[in-house]
Amino acid sequence: MTTPVAARFSRATKQYGSHTAVEDLTFDVAEGRIVGLLGRNGAGKSTALRMLLGLVSPSSGSTTVFGQPYADLPRAAHRIGVSMDGIGSLPAASGRRDLRIWAKTLGLPKRRVDEVLEQVGLLDDPKAADRPVEAYSTGMRQRHGLASALLADPELLVLDEPANGLDPDGIRWLRRLLRSLADEGRTILLSSHLLTEVEQIVDDVVIIQRTLRHSGTLESLTEDGRHRLEDRFFDVVDGEARTAPEAPRPAGGGGRA
Numbered sequence: 001m002t003t004p005v006a007a008r009f010s011r012a013t014k015q016y017g018s019h020t021a022v023e024d025l026t027f028d029v030a031e032g033r034i035v036g037l038l039g040r041n042g043a044g045k046s047t048a049l050r051m052l053l054g055l056v057s058p059s060s061g062s063t064t065v066f067g068q069p070y071a072d073l074p075r076a077a078h079r080i081g082v083s084m085d086g087i088g089s090l091p092a093a094s095g096r097r098d099l100r101i102w103a104k105t106l107g108l109p110k111r112r113v114d115e116v117l118e119q120v121g122l123l124d125d126p127k128a129a130d131r132p133v134e135a136y137s138t139g140m141r142q143r144h145g146l147a148s149a150l151l152a153d154p155e156l157l158v159l160d161e162p163a164n165g166l167d168p169d170g171i172r173w174l175r176r177l178l179r180s181l182a183d184e185g186r187t188i189l190l191s192s193h194l195l196t197e198v199e200q201i202v203d204d205v206v207i208i209q210r211t212l213r214h215s216g217t218l219e220s221l222t223e224d225g226r227h228r229l230e231d232r233f234f235d236v237v238d239g240e241a242r243t244a245p246e247a248p249r250p251a252g253g254g255g256r257a
């Protein structure tokens with residue numbers, strides 16, 4: 001039986017002028033999994049997520065969510081929750097007001113706002129939700145972004161660098177929250193370059209360096225935890241350059257798992 005696919009990249013390429021940000025990227029995000037999209041700064045992670053969400057068009061190839069391009073998917077904003085810099089929030093609004101506006105846009109009841117504020121821990125300090133988002137610490141901003149992504153109770157969460165700026169307590173909290181969401185059958189695609197943190201969170205690992213370098217389970221990449229993700233990451237990203245400098249780049253479709 002084939003596993004249902006929440007998100008698919010099919011030979012997706014994005015060029016900005018003469019610069020190729022993402023090339024020939026092919027991988028699937030299986031439903032119910034927490035998938036880490038990993039790569040160095042500038043590897044093309046955000047560009048890949050932006051293609052998936054229809055925020056930039058692929059120069060060639062395609063991306064789909066639940067079998068359709070984002071723009072064609074009915075109720076896409078309800079089915080897919082997004083936390084990404086520069087998307088959504090109104091910096092001058094309070095956290096609560098910002099979420100209320102988004103809830104209204106989505107046709108959700110006001111009470112949903114306090115439910116997600118509670119879920120992400122922004123009600124622990126009673127005043128936090130009434131401060132402007134622009135005054136939030138990085139950790140609070142991450143929680144606010146997650147609250148916004150969770151509002152419509154989506155099936156798929158797309159999170160750009162959700163672990164950035166979180167302290168060890170925050171990472172532990174994020175891990176538990178994402179695991180409980182995945183246990184409910186939701187799918188999570190998150191980008192990160194924080195390998196130690198990601199190792200504690202994800203089921204599957206996709207490594208890109210403009211092109212696909214690896215796609216498979218964390219278990220297989222780390223050989224059931226015998227190797228650290230960080231070491232395997234460098235093997236995957238730098239290995240070819242060290243061992244086969246003249247070898248052509250992989251065509252994109254084949255992961256190494």
Ligand SMILES: Nc1ncnc2c1ncn2[C@@H]1O[C@H](COP(=O)(O)OP(=O)(O)OP(=O)(O)O)[C@@H](O)[C@H]1O
Pocket residue numbers: 016019020021039040041042043044045046047048193
């Ligand atoms: N709008 C744009 N116009 C031109 N080049 C861009 C644009 N967006 C991204 N790029 C370039 O594409 C490449 C990939 O950028 P992207 O932001 O996708 O990488 P990333 O892996 O998310 O990086 P980081 O971890 O630093 O956020 C980089 O070389 C970047 O400079």
